[in-house]
Amino acid sequence: MSYTHDAEFCLARTLGEGGLEQQIFEEQLQGCKASLARLKDDKDNGRLPFLTxxxxxxxxxxxxxxxxxxxxxxxxxxxxxxxxxxxxxxxxxxxxxxxxxxxxxxxxxxxxxxxxxxxxxxxxxxxxxxxxxxxxxxxxxxxxxxxxxxxxxxxxxxxxxxxxxxxxxxxxxxxxxxxxxxxxxxxxxxxxxxxxxxxxxxxxxxxxxxxxxxxxxxxxAAALRNGAQKVVDQAFSGAQMEDIPAAVGAAIATGLQRQRDIRQTVIMPYEDRLADFGLWYNQLWAESLGKEGKGTTPIRALGTVDQHSQLQLYLDGPQDKMFTMIYHDAKGMGLPVDSVLPKGEDSLSYLRGRTLGDLLTVSAEATMQTLAKNGRPVRKFLLDKIDEETLGALTMHFMLETVITADLLGVNPYDQPAVEQGKVLARRMLKDL
Incomplete structure (x- = not known):
């Protein structure tokens, strides 16, 4: 797999207060097992071609x-x-x-x-x-x-x-x-x-x-699909639910909503190449789950930029959010930042011998640990590299996580009935202009 999914800081056994209790986590995972069985049947019978x-x-x-x-x-x-x-x-x-x-x-x-x-x-x-x-x-x-x-x-x-x-x-x-x-x-x-x-x-x-x-x-395009296929193969391999990242993500999202009343989910990639990934995820999550009074609100953020605009709220505001960090290890990459540091300037000494990639990766890791220390449930996707196979895998992960979550919530992830109301009204208003 081209990424690792670490959700330990979403669980009470690691995060402490604010995390998901083990019993509820295991109950939600059992629900995921039934969801994946239904999804496999739909896939095998041609009802869900996005999986094939x-x-x-x-x-x-x-x-x-x-x-x-x-x-x-x-x-x-x-x-x-x-x-x-x-x-x-x-x-x-x-x-x-x-x-x-x-x-x-x-x-x-x-x-x-x-x-x-x-x-x-x-x-x-x-x-x-x-x-x-x-x-x-x-x-x-x-x-x-x-x-x-x-x-x-x-x-x-x-x-x-x-x-x-x-x-x-x-x-x-x-x-x-x-x-x-x-x-x-x-x-x-x-x-x-x-x-x-x-x-x-x-x-x-x-x-x-x-x-x-x-x-x-x-x-x-073949590499994009290859990455996605690996996620599909793993999801339907018969592995234990805790070894299937999409199932773990769905169990945590629904479990935290159930136990901690988590109502918002923040997705925060740290690479400019993934900036629009959050826009795609926002539609996927919101339009698939927001039905019958259910669902959580997705929020797009971008590191390191939004450490300077949103992080204050995330750390010291309402404790109603789950966080997803996405980054790869860029240590040692990029331009050096110490070549013109003024001599004797101790306040910037921590930058000596470092690169832009060092600062990017450390910023992601430090933000994740700070969120956890403040009792905020946070997980990370650590990418091997940023390429077509990895992005294909990420997109399939979140599509699977979304439809499993929908199944646990008891909503249909494939329609958007409320949106149609606005379309009907708009057509009527255009006719009346």
Whole structure:
């Protein structure tokens, strides 16, 4: 496995007061055993294809022509989608980009998940349409925001490429059944890739929804799936529940809510490449579990930045949170920080001989220990390295942890009935404008 999961500081036997008592932990783990048995049956009978997608490769081969065309002919690629249709690809893209642009020679991807007119105005001023590709992602094919984005940009692409070359720059991903987006793609002669209708948006990160942008960015899609497959194999290996990290995470999350009234869960990676992972996790956890008055509120933080903005609350505010730290051992990595330290300045002597990586890793470890000393339940994911296999494993871990947690809570993790209320009202209000 490309990471280790250490949750000892969530348990009363190590954390003391504030931790989960052993009896409740074991009771929740027993529930996880039944949950995993049900999940295995669903997986084996084809009802949960997000668990079998990691073993597939044909779809990756089939879209290679599209990938090559975008990489060779585009400086920018605009990805239209919202929710899971955007956050998964955006999270994976974090491995291939930085605040300063792409890091491995691929085109610059722009994930446009909102409909703010100002953002579109700025975007179109910064890209050369003659060197820009467009990917449109909507599972249902009728998502109002995404369809509106597409219809707003389509005339610009039609003017640039004309009817004969439009298909070389515009690709659609949607369900393989009749819907408005698929019909429009067919009428325009566009490439239309299939999204499995049994995989909801927040679980589709390892389908082409997430992997097509990742491949265009130069990432290894097979490695992403390999990492996820290892997590699936371990979860259904018949191992003891305490040896399955996703089960341990679900048992602790539900147990702490049950015993300690923990209502919020903070996810805090310490690497810029994982900054958007928290956004993807927020949707996964909130939309899957927040039903019938149940669930806990996810909070995204980023170390070391939020040590200087949120940590005060976490340590001295309400004791209603569980913490998840994600980092890898970066000791010895990066630039040295002591080359110009003033001589005789003892207040900074602890930095002498250190690197940026030393400070990053020690900051994560010190924050975790400080949280624990203050009775805050905290666990860590220590990553072997940050690459495609590790990120694939992490995404599958949290998808499994989420659906097991949902089973323990007695809610359906695959729907979002309350969200539909707002969509219905918005359609009615637009008609009345």
């Amino acid at each position: 997608t990691p073993g597939e490769r044909d779809d990756l081969v089939a879209c290679q022509t599209v990938v090559s065309s975008y990489r060779e002919n585009c400086d920018d690629v605009i990805v239209l989608g919202t929710g899971g249709s955007s956050l998964g690809g955006r999270t994976l893209y974090g491995l291939a980009t930085s605040a300063f642009g792409p890091i491995n020679g691929g085109p610059h991807l722009h994930f446009i998940d909102n409909i703010d007119p100002h953002s579109f105005d700025v975007l179109l001023k910064h890209v050369d349409i003659s060197r820009t590709g467009l990917i449109v992602v909507s599972k249902s094919g009728s998502t109002a925001e995404t369809v509106s984005q597409f219809m707003a940009l389509l005339p610009i692409f039609q003017k640039e490429y004309g009817p004969d070359k439009l298909s070389e720059r515009v690709t659609v991903i949607t369900e393989p059944r009749p819907n408005p987006l698929r019909k429009l793609a067919r009428d325009l002669g566009l490439e239309c890739l299939d999204q499995n209708p049994l995989i909801g948006g927040r679980f589709c990160i390892l389908t082409l929804v997430g992997l097509l942008p990742a491949m265009i960015a130069g990432l290894d």
